[in-house]
Each structure stands twice: as C-alpha cells, then as structure tokens.
Amino acid sequence: MGSKVSxxxxxxxxxxxxxxxxxxxxxxxxPNRQEFPRPNVVEVLKTLVxxxxxxxxxxxxxxxxxxxxxxxxxxxxxxxxxxxxxxYRRRPMTVEEMDYIQRGGPx
Numbered sequence: 194m195g196s197k198v199s200x201x202x203x204x205x206x207x208x209x210x211x212x213x214x215x216x217x218x219x220x221x222x223x224p225n226r227q228e229f230p231r232p233n234v235v236e237v238l239k240t241l242v243x244x245x246x247x248x249x250x251x252x253x254x255x256x257x258x259x260x261x262x263x264x265x266x267x268x269x270x271x272x273x274x275x276x277x278x279x280x281y282r283r284r285p286m287t288v289e290e291m292d293y294i295q296r297g298g299p300x
Contacts, residue, residue: 274282293299
C-alpha cells in the first residue's frame with residue numbers, strides 16, 4: 194500500500210519537472226543515408242586504379258626555399274625550468290617507468 198501512495202505523490206512532481214524542462218532540440222542533424230545505395234568496394238577500387246596512373250599524375254610544383262627564422266623570446270634553460278611552480282614541472286620518472294619505455298611496452 195505504501196507504493197501506491199508514493200506513486201500518487203510522484204506523479205504531480207513529474208509533471209512539474211516535465212513542464213520546467215524544455216524538450217530536447219538537437220543541435221546537429223545528420224542526413225538520412227538510408228536511401229542511397231552503398232557502393233561496391235571492389236568496383237570503386239578498380240576505377241581508382243584505372244583513373245590514377247603513376248605516369249599521368251603531374252608532379253606538384255616545387256616550393257620555394259624559405260629560410261627558418263628563430264622565434265623571438267628567451268630560450269628554455271635549466272634556470273627557467275627550475276623557476277616553474279611544482280604543478281607545472283614534469284614528474285620525475287621511476288626506474289620501472291624507464292625500463293617499461295626501454296623495452297617498448299608490456300612484455
């Protein structure tokens with residue numbers, strides 16, 4: 194009998210919540226792709242191989258050589274790294290971590 198009373202009390206509260214919350218309006222709408230036929234992968238690959246030949250592909254134009262220019266500012270030094278607050282410093286690695294990296298991952 195207690196469950197009937199609690200469900201009667203919960204119904205008005207649920208209506209109030211539904212009225213206060215606006216219905217969901219999706220921000221992204223995806224197109225319906227069900228109506229388009231799926232291409233056959235083998236046929237698509239054949240057309241790509243026929244259409245792209247290594248002799249027909251034009252070479253991209255060469256880029257002009259641009260010398261690298263240094264970025265202005267101070268370079269990192271041991272002193273500048275030591276001045277960093279502890280929360281920005283890199284955590285020291287344990288021997289186990291170094292061994293794990295050296296062997297290339299899990300055994």
